[in-house]
Amino acid sequence: MENEKTFKTKTGFCHILPNKIILTRDGIIGNVAKVTVGKNITRILIIYSGLSTFLLYSAFNSFQKGQVPISVIYLIVSLFLIYGIFTSLKNSATPIIERTKIKSVKFKKATFGITRSRFEILFEEENGKIKKRLIMLPGSMSNGEKETERAIELMKEEKLINE
Structure with missing residues (x-):
């Protein structure tokens, strides 16, 4: 070229x-x-969404069992992933x-x-x-x-x- x-x-x-x-x-x-x-980022955003949903479920489940520290960690990681998803929506x-x-x-x-x-x-x-x-x-x-x-x-x- x-x-x-x-x-x-x-x-x-x-x-x-x-x-x-x-x-x-x-x-x-x-x-x-x-x-x-x-060629697009949809697949990776779906993976992040599934992972953050799993982490939110795990946080809720751990909180119900009285395991507050681990549920807070799951929640923080999940919120970080959700933030990443929303900031990546305009990426290509x-x-x-x-x-x-x-x-x-x-x-x-x-x-x-x-x-x-x-x-x-x-x-x-x-x-x-x-x-x-x-x-x-x-x-x-x-x-x-x-x-x-x-x-x-x-x-x-x-x-x-x-x-």
């Missing part, structure tokens, strides 16, 4: 073309992501984003030991809805700092971000 600029992501590669951004999955992590997430796992549909691209720096560096792309889907696509960058165990610098440089070069 001519004029292609590529950088590594957590699960594969991001290819920046003149008219679109294509995310490909590669290796073991990419194959697992293909199976669990696919689409592998192709048309550059003309991109509204904004933001870079979020990693919090050491807690989060990864990532790009958040706000774009318009075919149906007119605004969605967010996260591009997770490699972690510190896989040369993440160097790859992150390269990714930022390419995004600036392509005028997708202007930090």
Whole structure:
């Protein structure tokens, strides 16, 4: 592909073309992501919903048995999952984003030991809805700092971000 600029992501590669951004999955992590997430995040949100329902039931059951500390832990974990579900509803796992549909691209720096560096792309889907696509960058165990610098440089070069 001519004029292609590529950088590594957590699960594969991001290819920046003149008219679109294509995310490909590669290796073991990419194959697992293909199976669990696919092209949308509905499947993973259903799994989280089932898990949080089970945890709420377990919290209620433990509370009735007088096991208050474990029921509080189940409740906290369940509420955390429910929060994650609602914040993820506007996310997308689409592998192709048309550059003309991109509204904004933001870079979020990693919090050491807690989060990864990532790009958040706000774009318009075919149906007119605004969605967010996260591009997770490699972690510190896989040369993440160097790859992150390269990714930022390419995004600036392509005028997708202007930090």
